[in-house]
Amino acid sequence: MNKNLRPAVVAGNWKMNKTPDEAKALLGEIIPLVKGADCEVVACVPFVDLLVALEATKGTNIKIGAQNCHWEKSGAFTGEVSAEMLKAIGVDYVIIGHSERRTLFGDNDLTVRKRTRAALDAGLKVILCVGEYLEQREQGITTEIVRLQTKIALLGVSAEELKNIVIAYEPVWAIGTGKTATAAQANEVNAAIRELIGELYGKAAADAIVIQYGGSMNAANAEELLSQPDVDGGLIGGASLKAKDFSVIVSEANA
Ligand code: PGA
Numbered sequence: 001m002n003k004n005l006r007p008a009v010v011a012g013n014w015k016m017n018k019t020p021d022e023a024k025a026l027l028g029e030i031i032p033l034v035k036g037a038d039c040e041v042v043a044c045v046p047f048v049d050l051l052v053a054l055e056a057t058k059g060t061n062i063k064i065g066a067q068n069c070h071w072e073k074s075g076a077f078t079g080e081v082s083a084e085m086l087k088a089i090g091v092d093y094v095i096i097g098h099s100e101r102r103t104l105f106g107d108n109d110l111t112v113r114k115r116t117r118a119a120l121d122a123g124l125k126v127i128l129c130v131g132e133y134l135e136q137r138e139q140g141i142t143t144e145i146v147r148l149q150t151k152i153a154l155l156g157v158s159a160e161e162l163k164n165i166v167i168a169y170e171p172v173w174a175i176g177t178g179k180t181a182t183a184a185q186a187n188e189v190n191a192a193i194r195e196l197i198g199e200l201y202g203k204a205a206a207d208a209i210v211i212q213y214g215g216s217m218n219a220a221n222a223e224e225l226l227s228q229p230d231v232d233g234g235l236i237g238g239a240s241l242k243a244k245d246f247s248v249i250v251s252e253a254n255a
Contacts, residue, residue: 001232001253005207008226008233008253009166011042011065011127012240013095013214014049023049026243027056033247037061038254039233043240044095044127047081054090065093065127068101071114083115083122094119095235097129097153099172109152116153116165125164127235128153129214130193134173142171143192150193151200159201166210167193168235174215176237180225186213187228194230219248226252 001008018026023045034041044065045053053064070080086094096119097112107115112128119126130149132142150167157165169189171181181189190211198206213225214235225231226249233253239245 001226002229006210006232008039009042009210009212010037010039010233010246010250010253011044011093011095011166011168011212011235012246013067013098013235013237014043014045014240015067015100015237016046017241018046018049020049020052024052024056026241027053027062029243030246031057031060031062033243034250035061037250039250041250042093042127044093050086050089050091063092064090065095065125066091067095067098069094069096069115069119069122069124071111071118073118083118083124087122087124091124093125093127093166095127095129095168097149099129099131099170099175103172109149112149112153113155117156120157120161120164125166127166127168127212129168129170129235131170131172131175131215134171137171137173142189146189146193147196150196154200159205162197162201162205162209166212166233168212168214169193170214170235172215176216178216180216180218180221181213183224183228183231186225187230190228190230190232217249219245222249222252223255226255 042063069083096115101107132145210232212233213231217234218239
C-alpha cells in the first residue's frame with residue numbers, strides 16, 4: 001500500500017454464501033470489529049442479501065456491493081439484474097469479471113467491458129477482476145494476459161470514470177485453493193497493471209488507482225501482501241465469511 005497516494009480498499013466477496021438472516025448476523029459481527037477503519041470496507045453479497053445488508057450497515061463504514069450486473073437497463077434477460085436496479089436500492093459497488101463468472105458462466109473480455117460500462121453509467125463503483133490461469137503463468141504470459149484483460153475492460157472509460165474503478169488482480173490458480181501468490185508475485189503484476197494505467201491515462205491516474213490482490217488472502221498472509229507498495233487492499237473470498245479473519249485483514253490494511 002502507499003496510503004499517501006491512494007486509499008486501501010478491502011472487499012469481501014461472499015460468493016454464493018449466506019441467506020438474508022445469516023448475512024444480517026455476519027454483518028452484525030463484522031460491524032463493531034471494523035468500526036473506525038481508515039480503509040474502505042466493502043461486503044459484496046448475493047443479490048437476495050442486498051436489501052438486508054444495506055439496512056444492517058446503514059450509518060456504518062461498510063459499503064455494500066453486488067457480485068455481477070447485466071449490461072442492459074431492463075428487458076428480456078431472464079435471471080439477470082441490471083446496474084440500474086442495484087443503484088436504485090442503494091448499492092455502491094459491483095464486482096465485474098470475477099474468474100468464476102468467466103470460467104463457469106461464460107463471461108469474457110467483451111461482456112466484462114459491457115458490464116463495466118453499464119455499471120459506470122449507473123453510477124456504481126466497479127471492482128474489475130483480472131488474472132491469469134496457471135498454464136498462462138507457466139508460459140510466461142501473465143503480464144500480457146492481465147494487460148489485455150484490463151485494456152479491453154477499460155476501452156471507452158474516461159479518466160474521470162476511472163476514479164470509480166478498483167482493479168482486483170486475482171490469479172485464477174490462487175482463488176479458493178489456499179495457494180496464495182507470493183507478495184513479490186502479487187506486487188509485480190499489480191505494478192504492471194499500474195504501468196498500463198499510466199500508459200493509458202497518465203501518471204496521476206496510475207498513482208491514484210486502487211489495485212487489490214485477491215486469491216486466498218487471509219488473516220495470516222495479509223500483512224505481507226499489503227506491505228507491498230502496489231497492493232492496495234484485497235478482494236477476499238473464504239476469509240470474508242469469518243468476521244474475525246476479515247477484520248484482521250482490515251486492520252492490516254489500516255496499518
Ligand atoms: P478466496 O477468493 O479468497 O477464497 O481465494 C477470492 C475471490 O474469489 O475473490
